[in-house]
Amino acid sequence: MEFAFILKYQLADEAPDELVERLGNAGCDDALVGIGQPGRLALEFAREAPDAVQAVLSALGDVRRAVPSAKLIEVAPDLVGLTDVAEIVGVSRQNMRKLMLAHPSSFPTPVHEGSASIWHLADVLTWLQAKGSYSLARNVLDVARVALQVNVAKERRRLPGMASKELDALVG
Template identity: 60%
Template sequence: MEYVFTLKYQLADDDCDHEQIVERLFEAGCDDATVGVGQPGRIALAFRRESPDAWSAIHTALHDVKRAIASARLVEAGPDFVGLTDVADVAGVSRQNMRKLMLAHPSQFPLPVHEGNPTVWHLSDVLVWLANRGAYSISSDLIDVAKSTKQVNLAKEAREIEPKFNRQLLALVA
């Protein structure tokens, strides 16, 4: 099965030769990724990876990138953080339709990651909610990729938690 996802990284100051980076990525097994280097000090890899499951595809890609660019720091795995327009595009409905669904089901619609302008959700949370409603044709492969990238992003953020706060916070946010 082919899985489509993106990994975005921050590069170390001394690792800025993009041609060399692309070559190292290719040699490390990232020949199934399109590499973007538009923003200074950043790199994005859009993968189309064959694998038995979404998690294996993402896990091996993370490993391959780390092997090629050991100093790179993961910024974000995607698809994960989305607004209503992004979800509407995936679900094949209008943004207005998504907003109506959100407002009509305030206690059931998934909680956002960030509430404000813009409001942002984890894609997997909204896709699962839509799929469970039964009226939307949502690809199970896309749900699997979105669930996996969400876990990568949560793990990345969790390593930032101070150990002394970890147990206390886990008890309060459940």
């Protein structure tokens, strides 16, 4: 099965031509490489694998081998606005907003609430799937779940000195 996802990295000083060649040699020949923003690397993968976990983890490993100094910023799709969700699901943004407003107690809680609220895509897709009225490609939800897990694990490592149980009790 093919899984589509994006890996975004912060780079040290890297020569773009050499970087693209190293990525190809390391097994990232199934990715579109974006190096237009200085100090950043984005890889849009279309990776064949038995499941989403293996697709994302193998891509992360390939990039690590090619560019060991690269620092992972994000695995996408994960953090999304209503417009992003609407595009993925194939409905209008207005339709997504109506769903959110019509189901305030069950619609997933945003990660950030403000003029532009942000959700974890996996949460919204799982909610839509449970409603039963939307046909979702299984691999999109699988990739969103893996992206969420990788991003949360990456961020959790940044929390010095606070035990997991203490944190879980505070945010529970």
